[in-house]
Amino acid sequence: MKSLSYLLICFSLLLLGSAFVTETQAGEKPHIVFVTGDDEYRSEESMPMLAKILKRDYGFDVTICYSLDEDGNISPGNQKSISGLEALDDADLMVLFTRFRDLPPEQFQHFLKYVKLGKPVVGFRTATHAFLFRDPKSPYKDWNNEKIAELVGQRWITHHGHFGDGHEFLTEVSIDDDAQDHPILRGVKPYKAYSWLYHVDGGSEGHKLAGDSKPLLTGHSLKSNHQMKGNLEKFPMTNPVAWTKTYKGQDGTKGRVFFTTTAHPFDFKDPNVRKLSLNGILWALGMEDKIPDQGAKTDFVGDYEPNNSGTGPKKYKTGQKPEKI
Numbered sequence: 001m002k003s004l005s006y007l008l009i010c011f012s013l014l015l016l017g018s019a020f021v022t023e024t025q026a027g028e029k030p031h032i033v034f035v036t037g038d039d040e041y042r043s044e045e046s047m048p049m050l051a052k053i054l055k056r057d058y059g060f061d062v063t064i065c066y067s068l069d070e071d072g073n074i075s076p077g078n079q080k081s082i083s084g085l086e087a088l089d090d091a092d093l094m095v096l097f098t099r100f101r102d103l104p105p106e107q108f109q110h111f112l113k114y115v116k117l118g119k120p121v122v123g124f125r126t127a128t129h130a131f132l133f134r135d136p137k138s139p140y141k142d143w144n145n146e147k148i149a150e151l152v153g154q155r156w157i158t159h160h161g162h163f164g165d166g167h168e169f170l171t172e173v174s175i176d177d178d179a180q181d182h183p184i185l186r187g188v189k190p191y192k193a194y195s196w197l198y199h200v201d202g203g204s205e206g207h208k209l210a211g212d213s214k215p216l217l218t219g220h221s222l223k224s225n226h227q228m229k230g231n232l233e234k235f236p237m238t239n240p241v242a243w244t245k246t247y248k249g250q251d252g253t254k255g256r257v258f259f260t261t262t263a264h265p266f267d268f269k270d271p272n273v274r275k276l277s278l279n280g281i282l283w284a285l286g287m288e289d290k291i292p293d294q295g296a297k298t299d300f301v302g303d304y305e306p307n308n309s310g311t312g313p314k315k316y317k318t319g320q321k322p323e324k325i
Contacts, residue, residue, distance in 0.1 A: 030060050030285055033091040035111075037067040038099035038126045039076035042265035042316065045306040046124075047097055049268065050277055051325050052301035058282075058290070063087040066322050067101075074320045077313060079132070085110040093285050094119065096152070097263065099126035102133055108140060115151060118249020120256045120284040124277075125195065125263035129156035152259050153213045153245050154200040158235060161196055161225035166266050166308040170196040171219040173241055173262060179216040183288035184244070184258060184279045187295025191272040194264040194309075197221040199235045211247065215240035217276075219262065242276065244283070256284045265306035274298040 034051055036043040044066055051062040065084040069075035079102050088094060088110040103111075115121070123130075130152075131143045149155040163170060169192035175185060197219045201209045209215070219241035221227075226235040242260040249255060258280035267273045278296035282288060307316055 030058075030092040030287075031087075031090060032060050032062050032093045032095060032281065032285075033087045034062065034064045034095045034097070035082060035085065035088075036064060036097050037076055037078075037082050037101055038097055039067075039079070039311050039316075040099055041097075041125055041263055041309050042076075042306045043097035043124065043263075044074050044076055044316065044320075045304070046263065046265055046268045047095065048323065048325060049300065049304045050095075050274070050281070053274070053278060053297070053299075054281065055325060056301050057297055062325050063091070064322065064325065068322075072321060073318065074316070074322060076316050077311070080104070082107060088114040092119065093122065093281065095122045095124070095281065096127040096130055097124040098130045100129060100132035103131070105140075115247070115255075116250040118247070118251070118253030118255040120286075121151065121247070121258075122277075122281050122284050123152040123257065123259040125198070125261050126156075127152055127259070128154050128198070128200070128261070149210045151247050152257060153209045153211070153243055154207075157199050157207060158226075159196050159198045160221040160227075160235070160237075161223060163196065163223045165310070166194055166264070168222075169194060170222050171241065171262065172222055173217050173219050176215055176218055179214070182216055182244075183291050184242075184276065184283045185216060186275075186279060186291050186293060188272050188276050188279070191270050192222075193219070193241075193262040193270075193273070194266045195219075195241075195262040197224075197237075197239055197241070198261040199226075199239055200261065201240050203234045203236055205234050209240065209243060209245070211245050213240075213243045213245040215243045217242040217260070217262075242280075256286065258284045264309055266308070268304065268306070271298040 034047040054060045066074045067078040068083050133140045145155045171193040174190045221237045245257045246254045275295040
């Protein structure tokens with residue numbers, strides 16, 4: 001009888017395993033598409049790092065889109081192209097970390113198709129100025145300011161200054177009292193960031209985060225050129241550095257959005273920043289039940305030794321081909 005019971009248990013486990021494989025093959029795993037190309041904050045290094053963790057710990061399908069040169073090397077300074085955006089057509093989540101991209105219509109249409117469906121978005125730092133369509137006749141020029149603000153919460157306004165880029169902390173981050181129980185903040189502790197503080201809300205100019213944005217974290221600038229110039233009435237020393245919001249797709253579907261402005265390449269060496277980012281991705285997907293009490297695991301897959309921030313070909317790693325994850 002014991003042998004029969006053992007065989008029945010094994011058979012049941014085999015069936016359960018087969019069912020799991022069938023669901024996975026049927027496309028049950030979320031597909032996350034990382035859209036990179038910022039030529040300053042090394043999104044071409046930080047986003048693959050996050051993608052590897054998500055694939056390891058959650059089995060997600062991940063795709064990373066890069067700006068490439070004519071030889072197929074990663075070239076963040078190429079503002080005119082991001083290869084592989086057709087992956088957005090079947091994506092469950094878009095992670096956007098670009099800066100001043102001026103994309104051709106055949107590429108940008110994949111982005112437009114995605115947001116028209118009201119699907120979730122996670123944005124990092126320069127995604128407040130993800131695009132810069134320079135042709136005044138471009139049908140997409142509203143995405144330079146108004147539309148990107150409606151999507152992610154704010155457009156580019158100003159920041160408090162670079163100073164010792166990558167050599168000293170420039171922003172001290174604290175958790176908002178009203179947000180302490182939010183799933184995205186599970187396991188996240190206050191931290192210091194190399195990112196200089198972006199101004200996104202408040203001040204005498206009346207800037208406001210768009211829509212139903214709800215701040216999670218507040219940053220205090222540790223050095224400020226606005227303070228030196230006497231401009232703190234316009235641009236105060238404290239500002240939100242992470243928030244959630246929703247936006248509406250073409251048919252009224254509401255998509256979740258998580259955004260953070262602390263995304264200097266060295267910030268991601270801090271497990272709090274990685275945890276914040278991974279938790280935010282899970283929340284945007286509607287998978288907050290998968291966020292442990294202490295937050296997502298943050299140990300690296302392989303090495304993460306990014307270049308410092310900065311623009312130009314001498315700042316990023318040259319001759320790098322996209323890696324398969």
